[in-house]
Amino acid sequence: MSNPHKFAFFEGNYVNLENAKVSIMNHSFMYGTAVFEGVRGYWNEEHGEMYLFRLREHFLRMADSMKIMHLGVKYSVDELVDIAVELVKRNEPKTDTYLRPSAYKAGQRVGPSLEDNPSDICMFTVPFGDYFHGAPGLKVQVSSWRRVEDNAIPARAKIVGAYANTALAKTDAILAGFDECIVLSENGHVSEGSAMNFFMVKNGKLITTPTSENILEGITRGSIIEFAEKEFGYKAITRQIDRSELYTADEIFFCGTGAQIAPIIEIDKREVSGGVAGPITTKIRDFYTSMCRGEKADYMDWLTPVYGKKSSGKNDNKVKAAAK
Ligand code: PMP
Numbered sequence: 001m002s003n004p005h006k007f008a009f010f011e012g013n014y015v016n017l018e019n020a021k022v023s024i025m026n027h028s029f030m031y032g033t034a035v036f037e038g039v040r041g042y043w044n045e046e047h048g049e050m051y052l053f054r055l056r057e058h059f060l061r062m063a064d065s066m067k068i069m070h071l072g073v074k075y076s077v078d079e080l081v082d083i084a085v086e087l088v089k090r091n092e093p094k095t096d097t098y099l100r101p102s103a104y105k106a107g108q109r110v111g112p113s114l115e116d117n118p119s120d121i122c123m124f125t126v127p128f129g130d131y132f133h134g135a136p137g138l139k140v141q142v143s144s145w146r147r148v149e150d151n152a153i154p155a156r157a158k159i160v161g162a163y164a165n166t167a168l169a170k171t172d173a174i175l176a177g178f179d180e181c182i183v184l185s186e187n188g189h190v191s192e193g194s195a196m197n198f199f200m201v202k203n204g205k206l207i208t209t210p211t212s213e214n215i216l217e218g219i220t221r222g223s224i225i226e227f228a229e230k231e232f233g234y235k236a237i238t239r240q241i242d243r244s245e246l247y248t249a250d251e252i253f254f255c256g257t258g259a260q261i262a263p264i265i266e267i268d269k270r271e272v273s274g275g276v277a278g279p280i281t282t283k284i285r286d287f288y289t290s291m292c293r294g295e296k297a298d299y300m301d302w303l304t305p306v307y308g309k310k311s312s313g314k315n316d317n318k319v320k321a322a323a324k
Contacts, residue, residue: 032161137265251278
């Protein structure tokens, strides 16, 4: 895939994307020991602005992932925010964009252990439209793969190696003719989608799966929990969900940076909400869509404007030092 965005942040510098390369001996390449984030940038043509959605929260989560994986923190969260903004600015996108920061083990040695192994940060951006192309709603299956357990590979960290689990579940769903899948925990309760969190509506109640079901604590999920109550009075219930509840739910939707708000209209060949997006899903989706584009005044502090933002300056010395 060719990427029109020319610059990446790599080894402390803004470099041409084609020069941002790691060795085949790189530890993260060999053992999946990197962690990452995915951040959406929403282009608002009228404002002439790119809004990065909850950028700081993404870096806070990345810092947690890094801690779990013994990835030394080379930059503060404020510095990472500044680097991300600067990178997007340099790439000058005027369409929706995806920002992909990773923290990775930069050591080149055989053996999986994490200690005494240098870490670094890299970032790139790429144009990014809808994750689910044009579908009015998703047809999904319950996956035969189970979600990774906290005591195997912690799902609360966005660890690259854990995405082999995602890849297996997603691929089987696609090859079987579905759009997506729902993955269960080892205990048989609903966890989440392949790379998205889960909500359902039953009898007017908004329900989502708990972190104890090995979900990634999604930033979109957290945002929905907050605005659904504030804007519409739906107080989300977080509880274990049985598989059979999937078949009797009034509405189901996925949420996530990529998926945004994605209604599910069929699950294991059983129709959900009459085969169309349900009313509560639609309300939440509509609000989310305009909020992300900077059209909800009360939520502007969730957005980082790229072109209007001045650097905090905190990053300048650090980047110079790293560039040597
Ligand atoms: N679960 C998994 C496994 C994911 O990869 C993602 C995407 N980051 C999500 C849930 C949704 O999280 P977020 O809303 O923070 O993108």
